Amino acid sequence: xxxxxxxxxxxxxxxxxxxxxxxxxxxxxxxxxxxxxxxxxxxxxxxxxxxxxxxxxxxxxxxxxxxxxxxxxxxxxxxxxxxxxxxxxxxxxxxxxxxxxxxxxxxxxxxxxxxxxxxxxxxxxxxxxxxxxxxxxxxxxxxxxxxxxxxxxxxxxxxxxxxxxxxxxxxxxxxxxxxxxxxxxxxxxxxxxxxxxxxxxxxxxxxxxxxxxxxxxxxxxxxxxxxxxxxxxxxxxxxxxxxxxxxxxxxxxxxxxxxxxxxxxxxxxxxxxxxxxxxxxxxxxxxxxxxxxxxxxxxxxxxxxxxxxxxxxxxxxxxxxxxxxxxxxxxxxxxxxxxxxxxxxxxxxxxxx
Amino acid sequence: xxxxxxxxxxxxxxxxxxxxxxxxxxxxxxxxxxxxxxxxxxxxxxxxxxxxxxxxxxxxxxxxxxxxxxxxxxxxxxxxxxxxxxxxxxxxxxxxxxxxxxxxxxxxxxxxxxxxxxxxxxxxxxxxxxxxxxxxxxxxxxxxxxxxxxxxxxxxxxxxxxxxxxxxxxxxxxxxxxxxxxxxxxxxxxxxxxxxxxxxxxxxxxxxxxxxxxxxxxxxxxxxxxxxxxxxxxxxxxxxxxxxxxxxxxxxxxxxxxxxxxxxxxxxxxxxxxxxxxxxxxxxxxxxxxxxxxxxxxxxxxxxxxxxxxxxxxxxxxxxxxxxxxxxxxxxxxxxxxxxxxxxxxxxxxxxx
Numbered sequence: 146x147x148x149x150x151x152x153x154x155x156x157x158x159x160x161x162x163x164x165x166x167x168x169x170x171x172x173x174x175x176x177x178x179x180x181x182x183x184x185x186x187x188x189x190x191x192x193x194x195x196x197x198x199x200x201x202x203x204x205x206x207x208x209x210x211x212x213x214x215x216x217x218x219x220x221x222x223x224x225x226x227x228x229x230x231x232x233x234x235x236x237x238x239x240x241x242x243x244x245x246x247x248x249x250x251x252x253x254x255x256x257x258x259x260x261x262x263x264x265x266x267x268x269x270x271x272x273x274x275x276x277x278x279x280x281x282x283x284x285x286x287x288x289x290x291x292x293x294x295x296x297x298x299x300x301x302x303x304x305x306x307x308x309x310x311x312x313x314x315x316x317x318x319x320x321x322x323x324x325x326x327x328x329x330x331x332x333x334x335x336x337x338x339x340x341x342x343x344x345x346x347x348x349x350x351x352x353x354x355x356x357x358x359x360x361x362x363x364x365x366x367x368x369x370x371x372x373x374x375x376x377x378x379x380x381x382x383x384x385x386x387x388x389x390x391x392x393x394x395x396x397x398x399x400x401x402x403x404x405x406x407x408x409x410x411x412x413x414x415x416x417x418x419x420x421x422x423x424x425x426x427x428x429x430x431x432x433x434x435x436x437x438x439x440x441x442x443x444x445x446x447x448x449x450x451x452x453x454x455x456x457x458x459x460x461x462x463x464x465x466x467x468x469x470x471x472x473x474x475x476x477x478x479x480x481x482x483x484x485x486x487x488x489x490x491x492x493x494x495x496x497x498x
Numbered sequence: 499x500x501x502x503x504x505x506x507x508x509x510x511x512x513x514x515x516x517x518x519x520x521x522x523x524x525x526x527x528x529x530x531x532x533x534x535x536x537x538x539x540x541x542x543x544x545x546x547x548x549x550x551x552x553x554x555x556x557x558x559x560x561x562x563x564x565x566x567x568x569x570x571x572x573x574x575x576x577x578x579x580x581x582x583x584x585x586x587x588x589x590x591x592x593x594x595x596x597x598x599x600x601x602x603x604x605x606x607x608x609x610x611x612x613x614x615x616x617x618x619x620x621x622x623x624x625x626x627x628x629x630x631x632x633x634x635x636x637x638x639x640x641x642x643x644x645x646x647x648x649x650x651x652x653x654x655x656x657x658x659x660x661x662x663x664x665x666x667x668x669x670x671x672x673x674x675x676x677x678x679x680x681x682x683x684x685x686x687x688x689x690x691x692x693x694x695x696x697x698x699x700x701x702x703x704x705x706x707x708x709x710x711x712x713x714x715x716x717x718x719x720x721x722x723x724x725x726x727x728x729x730x731x732x733x734x735x736x737x738x739x740x741x742x743x744x745x746x747x748x749x750x751x752x753x754x755x756x757x758x759x760x761x762x763x764x765x766x767x768x769x770x771x772x773x774x775x776x777x778x779x780x781x782x783x784x785x786x787x788x789x790x791x792x793x794x795x796x797x798x799x800x801x802x803x804x805x806x807x808x809x810x811x812x813x814x815x816x817x818x819x820x821x822x823x824x825x826x827x828x829x830x831x832x833x834x835x836x837x838x839x840x841x842x843x844x845x846x847x848x849x850x851x
Contacts, residue, residue, distance in 0.1 A: 167814070447840050456830060461520070463841055464834030468818065472830055477809060479832050481817030487800050488816055 149282035151252030151349070152203060155195035156244045158343075159188055159208035159216060159260040160234055164492040165419045165485045168476035169455070177260040178215050181423050182415070188260040189219050195258055197271050198278065205229060205248040206260075207240040229374075232383040238397035239389035241347075242356055242367035247374060251350035254282045257394070259343045263426055265413025273410035274344075280314050280406060281346035287355075287399065288346040289317065291339025291407040292414045297329035300418065302341040302395065306407050317405040320395065339409055342416070345394065352398070360397045363389050419485035420469040420478075424453035442472075451482065502635035504605030504702070505556060508548035509597045511696075512541055512561035512569060512613040513587055517845040518772045518838045521829035522808070530613040531568050534776050535768070541613040542572050548611055550624050551631065558582060558601040559613075560593040582727075585736040591750035592742035594700075595709055595720035600727060604703035607635045610747070612696050616779055618766025626763035627697075633667050633759060634699040640752065641699040642670065644692025644760040645767045650682035653771065655694040655748065659760050670758040673748065692762055695769070698747065705751070713750045716742050772838035773822040773831075777806035795825075804835065 162175040170176045177188040185193075195204045201222055208216050210230040217228075229244045241257055249255050256278055264270045277288040291304055302322055306315040320341065324332060332338035356364040366389035373382035399405060415426045427439045438446050442456040447463045454460055456472035467482040480488060512530045523529045530541040538546075548557045554575055561569050563583040570581075582597045594610055602608050609631055617623045630641040644657055655675055659668040673694065677685060685691035709717040719742035726735035752758060768779045780792045791799050795809040800816045807813055809825035820835040833841060 168812070445844060447844050448837070459521070459829035460832065461829065461841065461844055462832045463844065464837035465818075465821065465832065468832070470830070470832050476812035476814065477823070477825055477830070479813065479815045479818065479821070479823050484801070484817035488814065491798060491800050491814055491816065 149279060151250065151254060151282060153199040153254045153256060153278045153282065154203040154205065154249050155199050155256045155258060156241065156248060157188065157191050157195055157204065157206050157258050157260045158237060158240060159206055159212065160231060160237075160240060161259065161261050164489045166417075166423075167488060167492045168471060168473040168478055171475055174215065175212075175261075176417070178212075178219060181417050182263040182426050186219055187263060187417060188216075190263065191258050191260045192220055194264070194267065194271065194274070195256070197267075198256060198274055205244055207231070207244045209234065231386060233387055235386065235389050235391040237343075237394040238356075238360065238363050238392045239367055239386065241352075241394050242363050242389075243370050243374075243386065245347070245349050245352055246367055246371040249349045251353065253349045254278055255347045255349055255352065257343075257345045257347065261417060262342065263415045263417050265415075265426070267412075270410060270412040270414070273408045273412065274346075276312065276314065277346045277406075277408040280312070280408070281348050284406070285348040285351050287348075287351065287402060287405045288314070289399070289405060289407050290342055290344040290410045291315075291317075292342050293409055293411050294329075294333050294338065294340050297326060297333045298340065299323055299326055299329050301416070303332055303338045304341050304405075304407060305338055306409065314406050314408055317407050320400040339407060340414075341395070342414060343395075345399065355398050355402050359401050360390070360392065363392065363397060366390075420453055420471065420480065420488075421482055421485060424451075424469070424482070427453075444470075453482075502632060504603065504607060504635060506552040506607045506609060506631045506635065507556040507558065507602050508552050508609045508611060509594065509601060510541065510544050510548055510557065510559050510611050510613045511590060511593060512559055512565065513584060513590075513593060514612065514614050517842045519770075519776075520841060520845045521824060521826040521831055524828055527568065528565075528614075529770070531565075531572060534770050535616040535779050539572055540616060540770060541569075543616065544611050544613045545573055547617070547620065547624065547627070548609070550620075551609060551627055558597055560584070560597045562587065584739060586740055588739065588742050588744040590696075590747040591709075591713065591716045591745045592720055592739065594705075594747050595716050595742075596723050596727075596739065598700070598702050598705055599720055599724040602702045604706065606702045607631055608700045608702055608705065610696075610698045610700065614770060615695065616768045616770050618768075618779070620765075623763060623765040623767070626761045626765065627699075629665065629667065630699045630759075630761040633665070633761070634701050637759070638701040638704050640701075640704065640755060640758045641667070642752070642758060642760050643695055643697040643763045644668075644670075645695050646762055646764050647682075647686050647691065647693050650679060650686045651693065652676055652679055652682050654769070656682075656685050656691045657694050657758075657760060658691055659762065667759050667761055670760050673753040692760060693767075694748070695767060696748075698752065708751050708755050712754050713743070713745065716745065716750060719743075773806055773824065773833065773841075774835055774838060777804075777822070777835070780806075797823075806835075 159177045169179050178186050180186050205227050207229045229247050245255050281288045304320050305318040307318050309315045369385035370382050415422050424439050436450040438452045440454040444454040444460040449466045451467040454470045469480040471478040531539050533539050558580050560582045598608050634641045657673050658671040660671050662668045722738035723735050768775050777792050789803040791805045793807045797807040797813040802819045804820040807823045822833045824831040
């Protein structure tokens with residue numbers, strides 16, 4: 146077994162949004178900046194994980210330029226240079242390529258962490274992350290954290306894992322797109338499939354080589370942008386970054402590279418991707434009240450169970466179960482649990498008023 | 499047939515409240531002052547009816563002293579002296595007795611109108627009211643407007659009516675308390691029962707005589723209060739008024755006096771006593787949309803019907819039917835239609851926060 150080399154650095158991806166969390170999540174203050182679980186924002190919680198992995202001095206942030214103030218507010222301990230800010234959204238591959246060039250050396254391992262996920266068991270998560278980072282550093286392979294599925298979810302991608310080695314690290318046999326309900330049930334029953342949480346550990350030299358081989362346009366644009374950034378040329382930076390094709394790291398690299406390994410991580414992970422997910426996370430957090438209601442703020446629920454109510458003002462919810470009520474400055478959501486796709490559609494279409 | 503004598507005067511009773519209309523109706527701004535139907539408050543609409551009946555110069559208001567500003571704001575054309583303000587609530591008998599003494603002469607007819615009801619067909623209502631007032635003036639009997647029931651309502655009192663005379667006026671055979679569901683269905687089927695809407699026409703001399711005969715304490719307290727009011731003695735006024743037993747005019751007089759007549763009035767009447775009633779009134783008003791949703795403010799309803807949504811802020815209601823959503827400065831209500839009794843109870847118990 147080779148001994149590890151280079152430094153582990155963390156890259157927090159803060160560019161995402163979330164129409165399924167309206168009215169709290171908006172373009173002006175998207176999901177990473179919301180306090181949906183626990184007492185801190187999701188990005189702040191992610192930063193703490195990254196800090197535990199590699200120290201605050203090795204944490205970098207990829208985000209949107211329009212969110213500069215939000216990012217600084219949440220992460221005041223980071224210098225300006227640690228924020229790699231995009232002039233426009235080009236999906237994850239250009240963001241990761243650029244940040245790898247700006248933040249890391251070829252010998253390093255870059256741990257890519259989405260900024261909008263929650264983890265109940267932080268210790269298990271970190272232990273899996275460390276195992277994955279060590280494997281990536283020693284073996285110079287891509288490693289991903291895999292989440293053992295707890296339901297036949299059709300909204301996530303999956304990865305099929307082979308037999309574990311002595312340390313518990315498993316080869317990824319294939320990546321699978323969002324499956325049908327039938328497939329998802331088979332995956333769940335088989336025990337061989339894990340959710341792809343988008344948490345990747347890249348040996349930087351291998352990442353750059355694979356980007357060069359599999360999507361040279363992304364790497365070329367990222368290199369030009371990194372140079373312009375170093376020279377302080379904002380216009381050229383924006384031009385170069387925008388020249389990158391908009392593509393996810395999954396499509397660009399992960400699904401096409403020959404060797405990926407995975408560390409399975411049972412840590413009460415949640416993508417916090419919908420109000421139902423928020424309710425589930427917080428309900429388990431609360432140990433499960435008898436009526437299974439989850440509330441924040443002055444709410445009274447009469448004759449109802451399985452509800453989620455978040456409000457700053459007094460709410461009375463009467464005679465309804467499995468309902469989501471979210472009161473926020475931008476508006477009010479009242480939704481039957483399980484209607485998140487309809488919510489997303491409605492928000493994307495814009496409020497007809 | 500005797501010819502009518504005296505003047506018709508209207509007394510609007512504005513002392514009520516409505517816990518079943520939380521969060522819009524509160525003690526600080528109760529139901530009569532809300533704009534729930536049409537573009538004006540319920541009390542303002544009532545005032546217009548009274549004005550049509552007998553002219554603004556003959557309209558008097560019985561209300562709570564704590565609502566002085568609200569009353570003046572809604573009825574700016576009335577002089578201070580037209581407001582008979584109670585220091586505390588003593589139900590309707592003392593309020594009517596006092597106002598009769600203050601506002602009317604024995605020869606007059608006093609038309610008592612609750613201030614918190616809505617009427618769709620104002621012309622029919624006025625025509626019935628005029629027939630009732632004329633009958634009271636000519637025949638010196640109590641006359642009440644009776645509303646032909648449209649559903650087996652168990653929340654109202656009923657009156658059983660006899661055969662109509664040539665003018666369509668019918669004798670009241672008996673008053674019936676809020677019935678059981680079975681009784682209410684029988685009443686509806688029989689065609690002989692009318693809802694008691696609390697709209698009464700009193701020949702003042704007969705009213706005072708019956709008060710004296712049936713509840714002399716109410717009349718004595720009212721007389722002392724009327725004297726103190728004329729002398730401008732606020733302390734004695736409050737003492738005298740508070741000495742009246744708290745009792746409704748129905749219990750005190752109507753159900754015990756030998757002769758009451760009624761005029762049936764099919765006028766799209768509503769007591770606006772619950773959010774369900776508000777929805778029903780406004781739904782019929784709108785001619786009934788295909789999805790039967792009633793909204794006010796920027797609301798989008800996806801996959802739902804039979805909902806009522808009143809909000810000043812953007813609302814999305816998704817995947818729910820027969821739900822009431824009321825957003826107001828004091829709070830937020832989300833309720834399954836038909837849960838108004840639970841709402842009343844919850845409001846009476848106070849918000850547990």
